[in-house]
Amino acid sequence: MTKILCIGAGYVGGPTMAVIALHCPQHLITVFDINEKKIAEWNSDNLPIYEPGLLEVVQQSRGRNLFFSASDIARHIDEAEIIFVSVNTPTKTFGQGAGRTADLQYWEKTARMILEHSSTDKIIIEKSTLPVRTAQAMENILNTNAKGLHFEVLSNPEFLAEGSAIQNLEKPDRVLIGGHDTPKGQKAVQTIVDLYANWVPRDRIITTNLWSSELSKLVANAFLAQRISSINAISALCEKTGADVEEVSYAIGRDSRIGPRFLKASVGFGGSCFKKDILNLVYLCESQGLPEVAAYWEQVILMNEYQEARFVANMVSSMFNTLAGKRIAIFGAAFKANTSDTRESPALAVCRGLLAEKADLVLCDPHALENARVDLGEDASRVTFEKDPYVAADGAHAIAVLTEWEAFAKLDYHRIFDAMVNPSFIFDGRNILDRAKMHEIGFNVYSVGKQPLLHFKQNSTD
Ligand code: NAD
Numbered sequence: 510m511t512k513i514l515c516i517g518a519g520y521v522g523g524p525t526m527a528v529i530a531l532h533c534p535q536h537l538i539t540v541f542d543i544n545e546k547k548i549a550e551w552n553s554d555n556l557p558i559y560e561p562g563l564l565e566v567v568q569q570s571r572g573r574n575l576f577f578s579a580s581d582i583a584r585h586i587d588e589a590e591i592i593f594v595s596v597n598t599p600t601k602t603f604g605q606g607a608g609r610t611a612d613l614q615y616w617e618k619t620a621r622m623i624l625e626h627s628s629t630d631k632i633i634i635e636k637s638t639l640p641v642r643t644a645q646a647m648e649n650i651l652n653t654n655a656k657g658l659h660f661e662v663l664s665n666p667e668f669l670a671e672g673s674a675i676q677n678l679e680k681p682d683r684v685l686i687g688g689h690d691t692p693k694g695q696k697a698v699q700t701i702v703d704l705y706a707n708w709v710p711r712d713r714i715i716t717t718n719l720w721s722s723e724l725s726k727l728v729a730n731a732f733l734a735q736r737i738s739s740i741n742a743i744s745a746l747c748e749k750t751g752a753d754v755e756e757v758s759y760a761i762g763r764d765s766r767i768g769p770r771f772l773k774a775s776v777g778f779g780g781s782c783f784k785k786d787i788l789n790l791v792y793l794c795e796s797q798g799l800p801e802v803a804a805y806w807e808q809v810i811l812m813n814e815y816q817e818a819r820f821v822a823n824m825v826s827s828m829f830n831t832l833a834g835k836r837i838a839i840f841g842a843a844f845k846a847n848t849s850d851t852r853e854s855p856a857l858a859v860c861r862g863l864l865a866e867k868a869d870l871v872l873c874d875p876h877a878l879e880n881a882r883v884d885l886g887e888d889a890s891r892v893t894f895e896k897d898p899y900v901a902a903d904g905a906h907a908i909a910v911l912t913e914w915e916a917f918a919k920l921d922y923h924r925i926f927d928a929m930v931n932p933s934f935i936f937d938g939r940n941i942l943d944r945a946k947m948h949e950i951g952f953n954v955y956s957v958g959k960q961p962l963l964h965f966k967q968n969s970t971d
């Protein structure tokens with residue numbers, strides 16, 4: 510039996526360890542977090558995050574070989590042979606690199622905590638996403654100790670996407686493990702390869718040097734986000750030319766060199782990772798004297814901000830250039846479907862833009878209202894939070910669909926239309942609605958990257 514500790518019980522630490530525990534009943538896994546409320550929730554059936562299938566996986570191992578704890582960190586660290594660190598690494602908001610590089614304070618505190626409580630050698634695994642060469646800093650902190658202990662630091666970035674975390678962890682496209690090319694480094698890499706091999710086919714486990722592993726995580730997210738920004742840029746051109754962005758996506762995606770995934774035009778990408786990790790990459794390039802490379806990747810973020818702003822501007826101009834006092838139902842707060850997470854959600858960016866126009870907002874989401882209230886901060890007092898979409902749309906001038914929850918596509922839009930103010934507008938920021946049907950019901954329909962379907966002649970400067 511190996512004792513494994515994970516520090517950080519968030520979106521990554523919790524699900525990752527639950528799946529490892531499920532497939533490795535021979536090992537004892539403890540997930541520790543300083544947030545006591547979160548740990549209490551992990552120990553209940555009301556988990557701190559909404560993720561399909563997660564509760565079932567947790568229930569199978571919890572109390573057997575999976576434990577969640579907010580206390581006794583000294584003992585947990587000392588007993589563990591392997592420590593995964595999956596604490597948050599948000600974008601720094603102060604000092605050097607503010608607004609760009611990762612804030613490593615939680616990370617460094619964890620390293621010092623590990624050092625303080627250890628009396629045996631350990632493998633330390635970077636699960637968090639980190640700037641390249643962070644492992645070096647970790648090693649410098651850990652291995653300059655007077656105890657004569659050796660800590661072997663590995664990088665094992667996580668590629669799960671929220672909303673499909675369990676599926677991604679059960680059947681990953683690949684598992685990436687980076688380590689030093691030294692006997693101790695390679696022995697540690699093999700230990701972690703063997704751990705994953707309990708359920709992941711060996712040919713899906715990739716091993717690299719530490720820096721390649723750290724960088725690959727940032728690059729994977731940058732490439733994924735780049736595809737979305739690319740198709741979103743084209744969606745603007747489609748709206749001007751009469752091309753349909755879904756037809757364009759389909760046509761180009763059929764080229765096997767391009768492939769069909771991550772080509773869905775939308776109101777923009779969100780989530781805690783894409784923006785943060787690209788900013789991190791941009792900062793890294795700048796600090797390595799590569800301003801052209803930095804500017805290239807920064808454009809992915811600028812295009813995303815343009816797409817969000819363009820969506821708001823389109824709502825304003827379509828609704829006769831004023832939203833002041835108009836009730837608008839916002840369908841979706843989460844940054845994508847099947848998650849309660851609202852970090853960097855384009856829905857909240859659009860809400861802020863509409864509030865600046867003095868619109869009267871009713872925000873509706875099946876799972877993310879609590880997080881939205883927190884993330885909106887002071888603006889939350891100007892928003893009504895409503896779980897029932899029919900109530901949200903009652904008396905509204907417009908609906909904006911900002912998260913692709915399946916439930917939003919299945920509503921009775923006849924009933925909704927009848928309770929709205931005329932003319933009624935629907936802005937589909939995710940292209941999930943049946944446009945023709947919406948138009949037939951009576952809505953003026955705006956989609957991303959398509960011509961609007963209207964019941965009146967639009968003033969046009971084109
Ligand atoms: P999160 O905020 O959900 O969870 C991080 C947890 O770490 C929090 O619960 C926090 O209380 C805890 N923590 C912070 N300092 C601690 C300490 N000293 N001791 C114990 N616990 C501590 O973050 P997350 O979304 O799980 O992301 C974690 C890391 O994984 C980040 O680096 C992120 O970039 C990366 N990542 C996230 C995703 C994702 O989909 N969310 C996917 C891949 C990688």
Ligand code: UDX
Nearest residue numbers: 667668669670671771772773775778779780782844845
């Ligand atoms: C992402 C990466 O996919 C994952 O590998 C990494 O570990 C963490 O970051 P996540 O942010 O959870 O995962 O979700 P993802 O499915 O990538 O979606 C990110 C955003 O892009 C969402 O707002 C989503 O709605 C949007 N998106 C995605 C599009 O707008 N169009 C697409 O075609 C795909």
